Amino acid sequence: MTTLPETTSGERAAALAPQLTAWRRHLHQHPELGFQEHETSAYVAAELGKLPHLTVSRPTETSVLAVLRGGQPGQTVLLRADIDALPITEENQFEFVSQNEGVMHACGHDGHTAILLGVAKLLSERPEDVSGEIRMIFQHAEELGPGGAEELVQSTSLMDGVDVVTGLHLNSQLPTGVVAVKPGAFMAAPDMFEIGIRGRGGHAAHPEEAVDPVAVGAQVVTNLQHIVSRNVSALDNLVVSVTYFHAGTTHNVIPDSAQLMGTVRSFDAELRGRAPQLIERVLKGVTEAHGATYTFKYEKGYRPLINTDWVADKLMTIARSEVGEHAQLAQPSMGGEDFSAYLTKAPGAYFNVGSGNPLLESDYPHHHPRFTLDEESLVTGVRMLHAAALELGKPGA
Ligand SMILES: [Zn+2]
Ligand SMILES: [Zn+2]
Structure with missing residues (x-):
């Protein structure tokens, strides 16, 4: 491994690694399909309930929202993780394979959920360092049209007063540790x-x-x-x-x-x-x-995901300071993402964190029955999203 820049987010995220792995493996063992994430959302709400300074609520039946008011004035930032799995029979052999027959976390949303739990933990431990209000949405049903994001945007007050939104997707086709960001057209x-x-x-x-x-x-x-x-x-x-x-x-x-x-x-x-x-x-x-x-x-499916230029530029600056030379310009993808629904209400940008490692066979494509994550990528995800929350929350960010 090459050495990464030393930052507070980096140090604190690294210390969280065993907990991130434990969360991810529990979620991986208990995958649920879109709009049916009852156990998943209960688990997420219970884990958030152990953290100080958070207001936890349930905007819809199977989504969870955690809100942290920072100790300093600033912007309202929405961080998003999707929590649903796919109708795929898992073919992996490790000890934490899916226990729900025919359902599998084959897109990495177990990792996204663990990452956002990690960010919630880091932020809630030091609210005095946080500017503005950080909303963390554990969103249901990304894989299933019309999508959970659309429901949250249309029929809840989640986006009221949100100044900027961000989120990430782990990407098995990028090497672990890479952070890839792109202004403008990102997903189809x-x-x-x-x-x-x-x-x-x-x-x-x-x-x-x-x-x-x-x-x-x-x-x-x-x-x-x-x-x-x-x-x-x-x-x-x-x-x-x-x-x-x-x-x-x-x-x-x-x-x-x-x-x-x-x-x-x-x-x-x-x-x-x-x-x-x-x-x-x-x-x-x-x-x-x-x-x-x-x-x-x-x-018609989801809208195209078009990143707001200034938010993507800011994320790129954060990526450079967090992962140094592992920050790169993302390639646009013809895949779709319901994250685009949030961007109808506020500026924002979505980015990728690499999770592919041939030595761990974590480079199968997403939605493959042998898809899995290099868990090292969870640390990178927390590091990036935590730094982004602190930076985007600052007044006038
Ligand atoms: Zn997917
Ligand atoms: Zn996905």
Whole structure:
């Protein structure tokens, strides 16, 4: 390990390492899906209850809010961790694997929760060092649209008076210890679509008497590739992926219909607005050409996550002083994040902390059944988020 700059946040976070690991492993063993985080939120509330100077409340059934009023005047800062897991059967072998069959913390939200608990502990131990008001939200249902963030923003008073918001995602594709921040467009809007293609079923030996939805569907999939490659500027960012194609029952029957699903990822509002028309134009043309009909449903997901420049710049300055040369400019991602909902109400920025370590096999992609964390990254996460809370809370920050 290379030596890191010596800072108060760094020293205090490092001392917390065994506790962070214990929290994370408990959470990892007891994962719960979005909107069902009953045990998780009870555990978080109980752990927060052991800390001094915090006001703990439950904005929704499965989310938890801890508020710390600092000893000095300043801004209201929101720190966010997501707490939900995924419907994945864990394939890891370690002793703290998921005890809930078919549910797994495969995105690192167990780590995010442990990190924010750690930050709450450090802040609550020295409120005299804190400026303004620090709100720490343990948010439910990030993985499940319409998302917990949207609910908190729309139907609670969480964001009232918030001056700035930040949060982090551990990232197994970055080496442990790296902090990556980016101003502007950071994560994409993840939209989804469903397509039904209706042909006319029949005997597989006589396709001329049928309208084959499998053959038509295959043409639709191929032609949808032209949207990104031929209809959109190479300088714009768009992904159109067909991820599901289902038709038929056996080898000698042409089925009546085929079902397709997929995702559209974009940053730009104009392009995002145009995507459904571009898809439907292909769908209409191809099905008509072959005598089939179609149904088309397009559903908007989370907004794109566009970081506020000044907040990202400030986080980069903090990252440089906390992790030195491990601070880097983040690459934008076509993944989605409901953190974007908070940014409709206040300026803010989201950043990444590396948790990938090939020696520990913690570099599997997120949502993989063997995903895990290098727990050293929890210390980096606390260090960054604690320093950010202190810095962003200062008056005029
Ligand atoms: Zn995820
Ligand atoms: Zn996630």
